[in-house]
Amino acid sequence: MAKGSKKDSADLQGSSLMPEIRKHYFLDEYCIIAAERRKRPSDFMRAKSPAKDEKSCPFCPGNEDMTPPSVAVYTDQGVLVDGPVKIRSWKMRVFPNLFAAMVPSPTPPTTEWIALPGHGHHEVIVDSPLHNDAPADFSQEHMELLLKAYQDRYANYCGLDGVKYVSIFKNWGEEAGASLSHTHTQLVTLPIVPPLIKRELEAASSATFCLFCNIAERERASSRLVAQNDGWILIAPFYSQVPYETWILPRRHMSNLAQMDDDDRRDLAAILSHALRCIRSLLNDPPYNYMIYQLASNYHLNIRIQPYLSKIAGFEKGTGIHINSVPPEQAAAELRSRLPKG
Amino acid sequence: MAKGSKKDSADLQGSSLMPEIRKHYFLDEYCIIAAERRKRPSDFMRAKSPAKDEKSCPFCPGNEDMTPPSVAVYTDQGVLVDGPVKIRSWKMRVFPNLFAAMVPSPTPPTTEWIALPGHGHHEVIVDSPLHNDAPADFSQEHMELLLKAYQDRYANYCGLDGVKYVSIFKNWGEEAGASLSHTHTQLVTLPIVPPLIKRELEAASSATFCLFCNIAERERASSRLVAQNDGWILIAPFYSQVPYETWILPRRHMSNLAQMDDDDRRDLAAILSHALRCIRSLLNDPPYNYMIYQLASNYHLNIRIQPYLSKIAGFEKGTGIHINSVPPEQAAAELRSRLPKG
Numbered sequence: 001m002a003k004g005s006k007k008d009s010a011d012l013q014g015s016s017l018m019p020e021i022r023k024h025y026f027l028d029e030y031c032i033i034a035a036e037r038r039k040r041p042s043d044f045m046r047a048k049s050p051a052k053d054e055k056s057c058p059f060c061p062g063n064e065d066m067t068p069p070s071v072a073v074y075t076d077q078g079v080l081v082d083g084p085v086k087i088r089s090w091k092m093r094v095f096p097n098l099f100a101a102m103v104p105s106p107t108p109p110t111t112e113w114i115a116l117p118g119h120g121h122h123e124v125i126v127d128s129p130l131h132n133d134a135p136a137d138f139s140q141e142h143m144e145l146l147l148k149a150y151q152d153r154y155a156n157y158c159g160l161d162g163v164k165y166v167s168i169f170k171n172w173g174e175e176a177g178a179s180l181s182h183t184h185t186q187l188v189t190l191p192i193v194p195p196l197i198k199r200e201l202e203a204a205s206s207a208t209f210c211l212f213c214n215i216a217e218r219e220r221a222s223s224r225l226v227a228q229n230d231g232w233i234l235i236a237p238f239y240s241q242v243p244y245e246t247w248i249l250p251r252r253h254m255s256n257l258a259q260m261d262d263d264d265r266r267d268l269a270a271i272l273s274h275a276l277r278c279i280r281s282l283l284n285d286p287p288y289n290y291m292i293y294q295l296a297s298n299y300h301l302n303i304r305i306q307p308y309l310s311k312i313a314g315f316e317k318g319t320g321i322h323i324n325s326v327p328p329e330q331a332a333a334e335l336r337s338r339l340p341k342g
Numbered sequence: 343m344a345k346g347s348k349k350d351s352a353d354l355q356g357s358s359l360m361p362e363i364r365k366h367y368f369l370d371e372y373c374i375i376a377a378e379r380r381k382r383p384s385d386f387m388r389a390k391s392p393a394k395d396e397k398s399c400p401f402c403p404g405n406e407d408m409t410p411p412s413v414a415v416y417t418d419q420g421v422l423v424d425g426p427v428k429i430r431s432w433k434m435r436v437f438p439n440l441f442a443a444m445v446p447s448p449t450p451p452t453t454e455w456i457a458l459p460g461h462g463h464h465e466v467i468v469d470s471p472l473h474n475d476a477p478a479d480f481s482q483e484h485m486e487l488l489l490k491a492y493q494d495r496y497a498n499y500c501g502l503d504g505v506k507y508v509s510i511f512k513n514w515g516e517e518a519g520a521s522l523s524h525t526h527t528q529l530v531t532l533p534i535v536p537p538l539i540k541r542e543l544e545a546a547s548s549a550t551f552c553l554f555c556n557i558a559e560r561e562r563a564s565s566r567l568v569a570q571n572d573g574w575i576l577i578a579p580f581y582s583q584v585p586y587e588t589w590i591l592p593r594r595h596m597s598n599l600a601q602m603d604d605d606d607r608r609d610l611a612a613i614l615s616h617a618l619r620c621i622r623s624l625l626n627d628p629p630y631n632y633m634i635y636q637l638a639s640n641y642h643l644n645i646r647i648q649p650y651l652s653k654i655a656g657f658e659k660g661t662g663i664h665i666n667s668v669p670p671e672q673a674a675a676e677l678r679s680r681l682p683k684g
Contacts, residue, residue, distance in 0.1 A: 021663075022580060022581055023581070024581040025553065025556075025557050025579075025580065025581055026542075026545045026546075026549070026553045027541055027542065027545055028541075029541075029581070029662070029663075030663050031581055031582060031583050031663060031664045031665075031666055032663060032664070032665045032666065033582075033666055033669050033670075034665050034666065034667055041586075041624050041625050041626075041676060101657070101665045112560065112564075113580045113581075165661070167657060167660050167661050169655075169656025169657055169659070169660045170656060171653075171655045171656045175653070176653070176655060176656075177653035177654070177655025177656065178655075186656070186657070188657060190661070190663075194660075194661035194662055194663050195661070195662040195663070196660070196661055196662040197661070199369055199370075199371075200368075200369065203368045203369055204368075207368070211367065211368045214367075215367050218454065222454075237367075238364060238367065238455045239364055239365070239366040239367055239371070239373055239455075240373060240375075241373050289655055289656035289659055289660075290656065291656050291659055291660030292660070293660065304659075304660075306659060311513075311517070311518070311519035312519070312654055313511075313513045313518060313519025313520075313631055314511030314512060314513045314518075314519065314528070314631035314632065314633050315443070315509060315511055315528070315530060317511070317631055317633055317646075317648060318509050318511045318536075318538070318631075318633030318634070318635065318646075319507070319509050319532070319536035319537070319538055319539070320371070320536055320537040320538040321363075321371075321372050321373060321374060321532075321536050321537070322373045322374070323373075323374045323376050323443045324373055324374065324375055324376065325376055327375050328375075
């Protein structure tokens with residue numbers, strides 16, 4: 001068979017270390033070619049890397065030198081920034097991701113199709129100094145501090161030049177994409193509004209009311225309600241892509257975490273902890289992802305938790321439609337049954 | 343915390359065994375609640391089921407009684423249909439999926455949000471009678487017969503009342519979603535055009551030429567070309583969601599497999615086998631999915647192969663943007679290096 005020979009400019013890009021955002025040939029869809037994380041075929045071989053212990057874990061106290069300097073360190077004395085002297089007794093650390101999907105100063109790609117420089121920031125938020133700590137075990141105070149960190153880091157990037165979106169998400173468990181077991185959250189800023197959000201905004205533009213306020217109002221009265229408190233509701237959404245998917249919505253309209261007051265944060269910490277504990281109790285500590293959907297304005301903040309229980313296979317990849325074997329009404333009933341009494 | 347109590351009609355649906363297609367609250371996105379496949383939390387516990395051997399494999403010759411009756415059996419005598427007497431020496435079998443995501447006669451769902459009955463068909467195509475046969479090992483003749491079966495089954499459903507789309511896909515390897523290791527393909531008919539295809543059609547509606555013909559023409563001359571023959575090209579697409587993703591495109595404009603002539607089928611069998619062998623050789627027999635994108639008309643058939651090498655994690659789920667650590671130009675070069683000489 002004949003083989004491709006003629007080089008094109010994308011080659012140069014392909015060999016650069018700068019991440020780039022490539023647009024689909026003709027759709028408003030994008031992928032990120034993160035050459036900084038470039039892998040060789042051998043990197044994909046199924047040799048399972050042994051779990052790191054406290055000594056070798058770069059996220060553990062005492063190993064701060066294994067990571068880039070912190071941009072924010074949460075301690076009893078408040079929020080600090082790494083100086084020449086490392087801060088040892090911390091409750092949470094934030095530093096740039098070593099394998100960034102976005103970087104502050106990428107070189108512009110030159111290809112015959114459309115691509116944008118991968119301009120942005122990619123941070124790791126170490127949620128806890130304890131190597132074996134689990135988000136479902138966080139105290140109310142601890143979860144509030146984590147949400148405070150999310151608020152701070154979001155506020156730090158929201159509105160920044162060239163930042164169109166701030167994605168905050170947690171991967172828990174190796175199957176859910178956590179490369180290190182030490183609990184952590186990631187933040188990625190993007191120079192574009194991602195397709196999922198863009199489609200929501202397009203739908204909202206033709207509506208005369210907030211679509212998420214409507215969901216919150218109606219699902220509160222449905223059999224898909226899992227829990228609620230003064231500020232928030234936890235539901236198994238009517239449109240559930242995966243078994244036991246849940247959404248957390250603020251009852252009061254707000255666009256992002258930075259708009260939370262202390263009461264909102266207290267209530268969100270409570271309901272997020274509830275959600276994580278119910279999922280762990282019902283499903284034997286499954287891997288999961290949670291994603292925070294938010295925008296600077298004209299949006300309704302929402303948090304989606306997806307346990308990793310079923311595979312995304314050919315049908316999903318070929319149609320964009322997920323097959324979910326657990327009706328959300330059943331999921332909600334089973335999750336409700338796990339809520340602590342009283 | 344208060345708990346959801348008020349039942350709604352979706353409850354009834356949730357407790358029925360009929361699959362339903364649920365529309366996103368406000369987006370043109372859908373998920374399938376396949377209650378026929380309903381699972382309990384315990385079904386998701388990580389106890390790994392031991393691989394089946396020839397005796398217990400329902401896809402093996404002699405175990406035909408473990409599956410529903412065949413709707414098509416491919417033998418040396420041609421294509422037959424199961425009668426009272428089971429046909430033993432077969433090369434390929436097609437029968438309805440026991441755990442169907444779509445069924446011919448679902449009951450209409452009644453919910454306060456939008457849902458459609460899961461009207462359709464869900465078939466299993468057993469690619470080979472040999473329990474340990476691998477698609478990458480299929481002979482040219484065998485692969486042509488498989489493509490013939492795809493053509494036949496597609497033609498059988500395409501244009502049928504209520505069939506808006508026919509999804510044909512293969513899951514190879516447990517991590518890629520293959521619940522049984524015995525090589526097989528699945529076919530699902532849908533009463534809607536899936537979102538992925540719908541967005542392509544919307545983009546195409548404003549174009550004055552075939553978008554895929556354009557891709558084929560331009561990528562043929564790029565460093566992303568992996569292989570080509572008289573009828574088809576194999577590329578690592580500029581927009582590659584996952585490492586070593588490849589697309590197969592016909593050089594001649596055709597909308598679906600049923601439009602292939604014998605030469606087209608011969609050439610497609612050759613290039614598909616090439617693709618599967620290069621991927622297996624380069625990446626140590628990775629799990630993979632391939633998906634066939636096709637429509638009755640006004641479309642350009644394409645086949646996408648995605649090896650399962652990296653996790654779909656919080657970032658992808660939160661933005662719809664995939665992070666790919668291998669530039670397609672590198673993937674193409676490495677795949678080309680695995681092509682049999684001459």
